[in-house]
Amino acid sequence: MTIIYDSLTGQTKRFAQNLGFPAIHVKLYEGTPEGELFLVTRSINFGKIPQTTKDFLDQYKDKVIGVAVSGNKNWGENYGKAGDSIEAYYNIPLILKFEGSGFKSDRQRVMDWLIKQEEGKKV
Template sequence: MEWIYYDSKTGNVERFMQKVAELTGWMIQKIHPDIEVTHEGHLVTFTTRFGEVPETTKAFLQYASPYLRSVSSSGNRNWGSNFALAGDKIANEYGIPLAFKFELSGTNEDVNEFIGIIKARKHYGNKRGSQELDFAQ
């Protein structure tokens, strides 16, 4: 059983995580100031302000980073080189492997790729470009 901790502001990451949970049965938990982390897991967050890590994610990382096996991030390709940059910044600062990057709430293909990466325990930056966002339902 995998545990995924996630941060979502606009609902994009939350929609992505709900689809992951539906397909896998994994435990997903939205981070909040009072969250108690007792299981190792993976972090999925959004990117804010042209490539920055959200403040809520930073606060979570202060105490939870030792429990995290990977980080994935959402972003908008309109930001160019800042696309989903929060994941890169977290990986560099905390030494947590970068697993995956996806746009907005991702596609079904993104969801399946993320699941495959976590199951295989392979963490790497995704270079594939999703053009069609097909599951923001």
């Protein structure tokens, strides 16, 4: 499992780097390491998906097993909306929306989910 993150000001990066798996910036991923990917991205400009995330998904969406999205509740109905759009357009399950770099409990929820996926592959 590799975490792929898209981050401008570092909040998403901080979340991604604390999930217990190797983490790579979205623009630096070039197909290796192989295996499943988990995406951590952010919402911009009224809930839009960043172009860098779109470029990544257009190429690698089949390897992405889930997504978590950072946002800010001040954006109201557009809070974390990039995650809803990714789920709808790319058919990738949205596991969690979180604010900023998230709380420990947010990271734990994603880590538990990731570990469950890894366990599922063993049986």
